[in-house]
Amino acid sequence: xxxxxxxxxxxxxxxxxxxxxxxxxxxxxxxxxxxxxxxxxxxxxxxxxxxxxxxxxxxxxxxxxxxxxxxxxxxxxxxxxxxxxxxxxxxxxxxxxxxxxxxxxxxxxxxxxxxxxxxxxxxxxxxxxxxxxxxxxxxxxxxxxxxxxxxxxxxxxxxxxxxxxxxxxxxxxxxxxxxxxxxxxxxxxxxxxxxxxxxxxxxxxxxxxxxxxxxxxxxxxxxxxxx
Amino acid sequence: xxxxxxxxxxxxxxxxxxxxxxxxxxxxxxxxxxxxxxxxxxxxxxxxxxxxxxxxxxxxxxxxxxxxxxxxxxxxxxxxxxxxxxxxxxxxxxxxxxxxxxxxxxxx
Numbered sequence: 001x002x003x004x005x006x007x008x009x010x011x012x013x014x015x016x017x018x019x020x021x022x023x024x025x026x027x028x029x030x031x032x033x034x035x036x037x038x039x040x041x042x043x044x045x046x047x048x049x050x051x052x053x054x055x056x057x058x059x060x061x062x063x064x065x066x067x068x069x070x071x072x073x074x075x076x077x078x079x080x081x082x083x084x085x086x087x088x089x090x091x092x093x094x095x096x097x098x099x100x101x102x103x104x105x106x107x108x109x110x111x112x113x114x115x116x117x118x119x120x121x122x123x124x125x126x127x128x129x130x131x132x133x134x135x136x137x138x139x140x141x142x143x144x145x146x147x148x149x150x151x152x153x154x155x156x157x158x159x160x161x162x163x164x165x166x167x168x169x170x171x172x173x174x175x176x177x178x179x180x181x182x183x184x185x186x187x188x189x190x191x192x193x194x195x196x197x198x199x200x201x202x203x204x205x206x207x208x209x210x211x212x213x214x215x216x217x218x219x220x221x222x223x224x225x226x227x
Numbered sequence: 228x229x230x231x232x233x234x235x236x237x238x239x240x241x242x243x244x245x246x247x248x249x250x251x252x253x254x255x256x257x258x259x260x261x262x263x264x265x266x267x268x269x270x271x272x273x274x275x276x277x278x279x280x281x282x283x284x285x286x287x288x289x290x291x292x293x294x295x296x297x298x299x300x301x302x303x304x305x306x307x308x309x310x311x312x313x314x315x316x317x318x319x320x321x322x323x324x325x326x327x328x329x330x331x332x333x334x335x
Contacts, residue, residue: 038240041247048251091254095247102243199255206262213269221276 014202017195029188041099047196049092055085060153063146075142078149080207089122113166117159
């Protein structure tokens with residue numbers, strides 16, 4: 001498959017989806033009764049958190065594919081997915097802190113399981129790259145990174161479940177039986193989630209295309225004898 | 228800008244909302260800028276490779292062939308893109324192995 005195929009379509013779709021999502025957030029979704037205008041952060045923070053956590057799990061699944069097939073492309077995909085999830089995770093932490101400050105009056109609440117569990121996940125994945133690049137042998141590096149990605153990827157849903165079962169309900173619950181979003185808000189949330197997923201896919205595709213181009217370039221220079 | 232600010236509801240945390248969205252777009256923008264820098268580096272390497280590929284290969288002076296000599300020409304080791312040339316003492320006086328084109332593994 002040619003490098004960067006479909007990137008233009010993906011990019012245009014992402015920009016369009018982001019535009020529609022922003023339009024819905026600021027001009028269609030009603031102002032929430034309790035939090036008021038501040039609740040608009042919800043349409044950014046929560047979809048980003050969901051996409052980021054799903055990215056970590058996806059990275060684990062790709063790592064399984066790598067260990068099963070020994071195909072280095074799966075390792076590359078797993079690496080890029082986790083890398084991108086980490087970037088989005090940083091945005092989640094920052095927007096969450098801003099929302100917490102506006103809503104609760106504190107930048108961070110250590111007694112809130114949702115915040116702390118997300119921080120734990122982020123700290124766990126922050127060790128992924130140092131671990132990976134501490135190993136010089138590419139074969140071993142890919143294998144160890146895949147094992148890490150699978151273990152950490154399994155930890156993410158368990159962590160999510162543990163938080164759900166916890167008793168504290170300071171942090172608003174979005175998905176689940178207690179969710180009672182009115183239809184305009186639910187629609188806006190759905191579109192925002194789709195837009196964030198598209199953004200994630202686009203950034204991953206760009207990163208993959210860049211990495212593959214560099215690999216191809218190295219290979220070409222080697223074939224031509226410029227090694 | 229002032230008219231836009233006037234449309235925002237006052238005293239309902241609009242500053243926090245603006246801050247959150249600005250942080251998001253700023254990080255995405257920084258990431259895209261980093262990608263652009265990396266792309267320009269790749270483009271520069273491609274140009275360099277293209278320029279080198281257009282030149283005739285640099286070969287060391289061959290000893291004059293005697294009548295009846297038959298054999299494969301030795302591949303001269305070419306420097307890597309952007310790498311300094313290796314000195315003779317770094318190769319421990321041995322002739323470097325000719326490179327065989329192999330498929331590059333997709334490693335990070």
